[in-house]
Amino acid sequence: MSAATGTRRPRTAADRLGLPGLRGHGLFITGNLIDSVGNGMLLPLGLLYFTDVQGLPLARVGAAMTVGQTLALPVTFLAGRLMDRVGPKRVVVWANVLSAAGFALFLLAREPSHVAAVYLLVQAGINMYFTAQRTLITHVTRADERRSWFAFTGSLRNIGLAAGSAAAAGALTVFGNGSLRWMIAADAATYLLAAACFAALTTTPPEPDGTPQGALVTRADDTRRYLVLVAVNIPYVLAQAVLAVLVAAYTTRALGLPASAASLLFVVNTVIVSACSTVVTAHAAPKVPRRAVTAGYLIMAVGMWAFALPSLPAPPSPPGAASAAWAALIVAIVLFSVAEILLGPALSELSVSLTPQAAGGVTQGLYQFSWAVGMVAAPALFTLLLEAGPLLPWAVEAAACLIAVLAAPALKAPNRHRRRNPR
Helix, strand or coil, X not given: CCCCXXXXXXXXXXXXXXXXXXXXXXXXXXXXXXXXXXXXXXXXXXXXXXXXXXXXXXXXXXXXXXXXXXXXXXXXXXXXXXXXHHCHHHHHHHHHXXXXXXXXXXXXXXXXXXXXXXXXHHHHHHHHHHHHHHHHHHHHCCHHHHHHHXXXXXXXXXXXXXXXXXXXXXXXXXXXXXXXXXXXXXXXXHXXXXXXXXXXXXXXXXXXXXXXXXXXXXXXXXXXXXXHHHHHHHHHHHHHHHHHHHHHHHHHHHCCCCCHHHHHHHHHHHHHHHHHHHHHHHHCCCCCHHHXXXXXXXXXXXXXHHHHHHHCCCCCCCCCHHHHHHHHHHHHHHHHHHHHHHHHHXXXXXXXXXXXXXXXXXXXXXXXHHHHXXXXXXXXXXXXXXXXXXXXXXXXXXXXXXXXXXXXXXXXXXCCEEECCCC
């Protein structure tokens, strides 16, 4: 129905694809896409740059990266406080400028202490960006399209990451490791361009529902419910780290597959999420966010067991073992991708709507902290579990998903945000 006329408009190709209304959002779309291209272009290659180009020892670079990223954890809370003062748009702009400065300073980093400092800047910018980005979506979109926008921006992110990674791979193939310096300069420029796109946005803060007289009595309940959401989000954060941290080591060490296996699985995941997020979110996912979370975690748990299947005890080198392993991995990555499509938009929607204060800076800082901590902890957690046994990391993640399923019914949002009509 058209809000203005009450008439039903014809169903368009965008409706069938589950796309939100994109007209008038060109700058917002471009900013999200460019930011993701920058992430995909260089973040996976930072270790290579400091070891092969700058000649620093691998172990010291890895430790310095971890130190810098760990020191950036409190930035989620600082960014939340800042967002309450100046709004999400300015925080997103400043976050991109900070990341641009961090990447530009890669060119001057010569010691492990410098590496820690530049990664502190880059990770601080990333943490600032994602603390404010979900609330920014509520300032530039209609409330009834919110989950569609979360799905669409998730697709954009996957497309941008893939494009950035492909550009980096092409440059390395043609020009060698020496091209990393030029990629760093280009990457810093992309973040500045994204900042310019976001700075030019016109935003309208959403109008929250009226607060009932008993609000002070229920504030503690709101806090507890939001803390449940933060806890429920952690298995999803760890699952997102699976492709970057666990799959490559698991497929090569435990299954004896070539190193390209992880890349292939990443491509399958990227294609599915990029192509299907909006369609599944609009037409197949449960409309109630907590039910989408329940369905997503059930599918994710099955996907984890599918990943584990090839490492179950079996006779030595049975015929067709490699083919069976590949079949299980393909099924696993498809299940993983479907679960990601269900979970990502639903959790993001809940993060800004679960409580009356959900889209505020302090609350968003807490939610983003679960992402930052999970991403820092995942490498150590998954490698330790994999060393203890090839089944263990998948079993632990599957168990965490099932615990989240049990907690999901508590994620009942009492309010929705309405877009304030500009005057």
